[in-house]
Amino acid sequence: MQSLTSRAKQVDRSPMTVVERLYLWNIFKGMWITLKHFFRKKPTIHYPEEKRPFSPVFRGLHILNRDEEGRERCTACGLCAVACPAEAITMEAAERVSGEENKYREEKYAARYEINMLRCIFCGLCEEACPKDAIYLSETFAPANYQRKGFIYGKDDLLIPHPKENPEEYQKAVGSRAKAPANA
Amino acid sequence: MHSSLLVVDWFFLLEKLIMIIAIVSVSLVIAMYETYFERKIAAYLQDRRGPNRAGPFGLLQPLADGLKLFMKEEIIPNTPNKFLFILGPCLAMLTAMMTSAVIPWGGTIDVFGRPVSLQIADINIGILFIFGVVSMGVYGIMIGGWASNNKFSLLAALRGASQVISYELPMGLSLIALLFITGSLKMSAIVGGQLDQLYNITYQPLGFLIFFICALAECNRTPFDLPEAENELNFGYHQEYSSMKLGFYLFAEYINMFISSVVMATLFFGGYDIPFVNDAALGQSIGANWLAVLEAISLIGKVAIFIFTFMWIRWTIPRFRYDQLMNLGWKGLIPLSLINMLITAAVVLWLKK
Numbered sequence: 336m337q338s339l340t341s342r343a344k345q346v347d348r349s350p351m352t353v354v355e356r357l358y359l360w361n362i363f364k365g366m367w368i369t370l371k372h373f374f375r376k377k378p379t380i381h382y383p384e385e386k387r388p389f390s391p392v393f394r395g396l397h398i399l400n401r402d403e404e405g406r407e408r409c410t411a412c413g414l415c416a417v418a419c420p421a422e423a424i425t426m427e428a429a430e431r432v433s434g435e436e437n438k439y440r441e442e443k444y445a446a447r448y449e450i451n452m453l454r455c456i457f458c459g460l461c462e463e464a465c466p467k468d469a470i471y472l473s474e475t476f477a478p479a480n481y482q483r484k485g486f487i488y489g490k491d492d493l494l495i496p497h498p499k500e501n502p503e504e505y506q507k508a509v510g511s512r513a514k515a516p517a518n519a
Numbered sequence: 520m521h522s523s524l525l526v527v528d529w530f531f532l533l534e535k536l537i538m539i540i541a542i543v544s545v546s547l548v549i550a551m552y553e554t555y556f557e558r559k560i561a562a563y564l565q566d567r568r569g570p571n572r573a574g575p576f577g578l579l580q581p582l583a584d585g586l587k588l589f590m591k592e593e594i595i596p597n598t599p600n601k602f603l604f605i606l607g608p609c610l611a612m613l614t615a616m617m618t619s620a621v622i623p624w625g626g627t628i629d630v631f632g633r634p635v636s637l638q639i640a641d642i643n644i645g646i647l648f649i650f651g652v653v654s655m656g657v658y659g660i661m662i663g664g665w666a667s668n669n670k671f672s673l674l675a676a677l678r679g680a681s682q683v684i685s686y687e688l689p690m691g692l693s694l695i696a697l698l699f700i701t702g703s704l705k706m707s708a709i710v711g712g713q714l715d716q717l718y719n720i721t722y723q724p725l726g727f728l729i730f731f732i733c734a735l736a737e738c739n740r741t742p743f744d745l746p747e748a749e750n751e752l753n754f755g756y757h758q759e760y761s762s763m764k765l766g767f768y769l770f771a772e773y774i775n776m777f778i779s780s781v782v783m784a785t786l787f788f789g790g791y792d793i794p795f796v797n798d799a800a801l802g803q804s805i806g807a808n809w810l811a812v813l814e815a816i817s818l819i820g821k822v823a824i825f826i827f828t829f830m831w832i833r834w835t836i837p838r839f840r841y842d843q844l845m846n847l848g849w850k851g852l853i854p855l856s857l858i859n860m861l862i863t864a865a866v867v868l869w870l871k872k
Contacts, residue, residue, distance in 0.1 A: 362836060369564045369835045379568045 394457045394472040397450055397488070398495050398508065402440055405497040408469035411445035418464035423454035441467075448493065452477040452486040473508070530633065538639050542619050550773035551581040553826060557773075560830045588766040596759045598668040607663025608760065608767035614656040615774035621645040622781050623707045625791045625815040626798075628808045637791075637811060638707060645706035646694060649782060650687070653737060657683045659771065660739075660746060664756035675755025678841065679746030683737055685848040690733035692856035693726040696863040697786060710790030715797055718789040725859045727787045729852055734779040736848070739772060741833040745841060780825035784818060791818040 354360050380387055389395070400408050411428035429446035431439045438444075462471045480486055496504035555570065555578070562569030570577035598604050625637035642648060657680050664676020700722050701709045713719060720727050736743040747755045757768045784790060791814035792798060802810040839847070 362832075365835045366831060369831065372566055373560075373563045375566055377563075377566055377568055381568075381571075 389474040393474055394459045395475045396452075396473050396477055397455075397461070397470055397493055398473045399448065399490065399493040400469050400471060401495055401498060403498060404437070405499050406436075406438060406440040407444055407494070408440050408467045409445045409448065410441045410443045410467055410469070411448070412443075412466070414464045414466065415461035415470055418460040419455075420458060420460065421454045421456045423451045423456075424461060425449050445490065448490045450488050450493065452488055453483065534630075534633075534635055535639060538637070539620075542624065542639065543616060546616065546619055546774055546777055547770075549777050550770055551585070553773040553776065554584060554769070555581050556826070557830050557833075560827065561834050564831070564834045585766070588763050591762040593764070594759075594761045596668055598666050598759075600666050603662050603666035604759075605764070607659055607666060607756075608764045608771070609659075610662060611656065611659030611771035612767045612774075614652050614659060615771040615778065617652045618649050618778045619781070621648050621706050622778075622785055623710050623790060624818060625811040626802070626807065628811040636707070637815065641705065641707050643703075643705045645709075646698070646704045646786075650691060654683070654687055656737075656771075656775065659768075660756050663760070663768070664746075667756065667759035669759055671752045672756045672758050675746045675752045675758075678752075679739065679756060682739075682743060682745060682844060682848075685845065686733045686736035686743075686852070689729050689848065689852035689856040690737065692853065692860055693723075693729040693733070694786070696726045696856070696860045697723050699860075699863050699867045706785060706790075710785055710792065713789040714792045715799060716789075718787060718792075720787045723787065723859075723863070725855070726863075727783070729856045729859065730787070731783065732847075732852065734783060735829070735832065736844075738775045738779055738829070740776065740829055742836040742839050743844060744833075744838060745844060776826060776829055777822065780822045780829070781818070783825055784821040788821050791815060793817040 402408055411426050413426060413428075416422075416424040416426060425447075426445045426449070427447040428443055431442050431444055457472065459472050465471075477486060477488075495508045498505040558580070559569040559577075561567075570580040573579040573583045595601055595604060620639040621642060623636070623638040623641070627634050627636045629635070660679040660683070661676050664672040664674075664679070667673070697719060698704065700719065701712050703709060703712075709719075735741075739746050745755075746752075747757070752758075757765050760768060793801070793813055794817070798810065798814070801813070805813075
């Protein structure tokens, strides 16, 4: 019969030789194999202590970006919510009143911004849709939670720390793939 | 004169009591850590890491396992005889612990001017005692399996009983050949004959091989773990057991493994003799007590090698089918041990002339 692949192996049905029938020699061979595995390097990564590096294109949790003065970039235009194929994003817009210029970059801002991480498929279309570079996907993933409502991330979960008031946290959150903070 | 016969040797009682407590606790601790090393070795043979969360290197894992077993619900199934159901694990544990009584764990030490031998009972039928106790281990399986009132358990118990009984024969026969050489049933004499001499394994390699295979079968270890047979019999005779009763069965298995390793080391590998060292000369230079400590360490080292081999075999070889098991026992090992016995007898007779 024509074999489909070159890897097909004919089953050997010839009667066992004396050595094979003794079985002992084959046991030693098997034990030699397991012993070699005993000293082999283990591929395990000890997870909480040691983490596998993410690839540079990994799409993880969302981050709402601020500009270099710490003002929120989001203008609540809703393009990300429109682009989202999983309909995971909801937002409510509000108008900036005078005196809030140091908090919001433009006249309109998102008073409420929620992403349902159970719906989100981490496709990154929101990042592509955003005209203000206000949202991008980071290198972390959503941690486990006991409740469903814990997976609905609000603004306080998503917003990046303030670059002036909390520079260390900010640097940590920015990670290796920060969008250039100065962006005209 | 008459009153002196009634005087109880309190020191003797105390000495034996301390020995018993020490050896029982040592075997319990070793059995406990055998479970840890079983998992660790299994993991390493399979390119995994094994338990490493409880304590440094996971060393507290046995404690966590024990705690888990103690916390579990104690279930006694609706069986006609609850007494036998509880007796099963007790018997398994009892017989496992009893064997250690006749094993010499080291030479004689000197405590406040009194010679104390590191052996609980130096009876002159040491090997027969071990055989007697080991064959009682079948009752633990049998009674437990029967009292579980469950087909799988009963089937496993029957399998286990027939396996243990059929592998006891070649084990005994292979030992007879050894006894031709040593000329004594006394454990201390068998070890004494090997001190600073060639070990018995050099005279009885085939006998050792047979004994080793039978020891695997007696301990219900893979490839002979048919009584447990997770995938055919749902864990066999311990299926209905929960909590510490199950723990006792598992513990008894590990103690059995430890004890049979000790017996093999004692009979074939010189017992507490320190390899490549002249024990007597060493004893002269560092004193008898230190020598005894080193000897006990040497025995434990040999035992550790055996235990590792047991586990190594377990994680390498698949389980035998039942007919293969019986074929190997009755058609393979018994004739082989008979031949071994005859040849040994002939050689011993010929050398005596």
